[in-house]
Amino acid sequence: MKTLKIVVEKHPDGYVAYPLGLKGVVVGEGDTYEQALADCQSAIRFHVETFGADALDSESPVLDAFIAEAHAEVSR
Helix, strand or coil: CCCCEEEEEEECCEEEEEEECECCCCCEEECCHHHHHHHHHHHHHHHHHHHCHHHECCCCCCCCCCCCCCCCCCCC
């Protein structure tokens, strides 16, 4: 069993969740945090069943994840 870190984002129309340290694109969504997390976990299981253990990026494990803010000037 491998533990993955999952990022859950809150948007105006719901939640989006995606794992770190997985090869390929896996996304879950839902109206609540719990729904998005469960959908993402289901998508991870499907992804690993489909592509095998090689889908897990064991060469560069994510030790921790941080959220930071940066300001960017946007010209119009």
